[in-house]
Amino acid sequence: MNLLAHPMEYAILPKVTIGREINVVTVCTVDHSIRVVTKIKNTMKKTKKKYGRYVALSVALSLLVGTIGVAQESTKLSDPEVAHVAVVANQIDIDYATIATKKSKNADILKFAQTMANDHEAVIKQAAELAKKLGVTPKDNAVSKQLLEDAKKKQKELNGYSRAAFDQAYIDNEVAYHKAVIGAVENLLIPETDNGELKALLENVVPALKAHLAHAEMVQKELTSKK
Amino acid sequence: MNRWIGVFGWFAFAVAAGWLVGGCQQVRHQAAARVDVSLRQMQFAPTEVRVHAGDTVVFTNNDIVTHDVTEETAKLWTSGPLVVGESFAFVAQKDVTYYCSIHPIMKGKITVE
CATH class of the missing domain: 1.20.5 (Single alpha-helices involved in coiled-coils or other helix-helix interfaces)
Incomplete structure (x- = not known):
């Protein structure tokens, strides 16, 4: 059975097995979104399942900022590495917001960007406080490096838009970015995390990310209706 | 005896x-009674409260980010930014719908019986 609607999609982590034959499969699509489909499974073996989980992590996170690359790393992230990925993912959206405050004149965009900057800064602060409490230093890793590298490309792209085209490009990216981050946090980072407090922080961030997504979609709809 | x-x-x-x-x-x-509403996980909890005229509704930010409480229809009043742990008290005299102007998907309602 082919689960992929497009050849560039990656089927990742047959992670949750329901009963003996049905797997829940997460699929990263070309437009950053992550969709979940169920698959009737007869032949997949446990070893394949385990391998797929680790490959999936780097594939899905590389998709966060638009790069569809072949996963090269298949190493499980440690908690300090998960913390670093979380901090980097928040910082990237703050950087997008900084570009928006410089380029946009639209009140809704500016307000949304300010909320993103404030909220993601608050999350980073809490992650830093937790890391200090636990006595761990967020650790640079291949996934966070890839995120930063891809974000630089996206920032360059956003900076290149004319003022007229920027608002739409920015809010479209915010919708796609938050969808991808929610999928990655829920399906990858939280399950990868061992420490209970770090896991709880990630779980607490999810409602904020979902609210940001709904807010971004609201602004996106407003922009579209005014055209 | x-x-x-x-x-x-x-x-x-x-x-x-x-x-x-x-x-x-x-x-x-x-x-007058006091009714508590918690701001947590990007929601007002409970979303709707039923009170008597003169009761005080106390909003407390128990979330991880700053919120506010703002009258929705005509923006007649607002709490201003409530940082984490901060509270805002409002004496209810009539029905009102409110929202968080920072996160507009957060909405709530006070019904005066």
């Missing part, structure tokens, strides 16, 4: 206790 005194004593105690409890309840109904 002592037995009757004991029975009478217990009866008097029960009457007095009943009067006290009843009296307190009556006072509680008459006094």
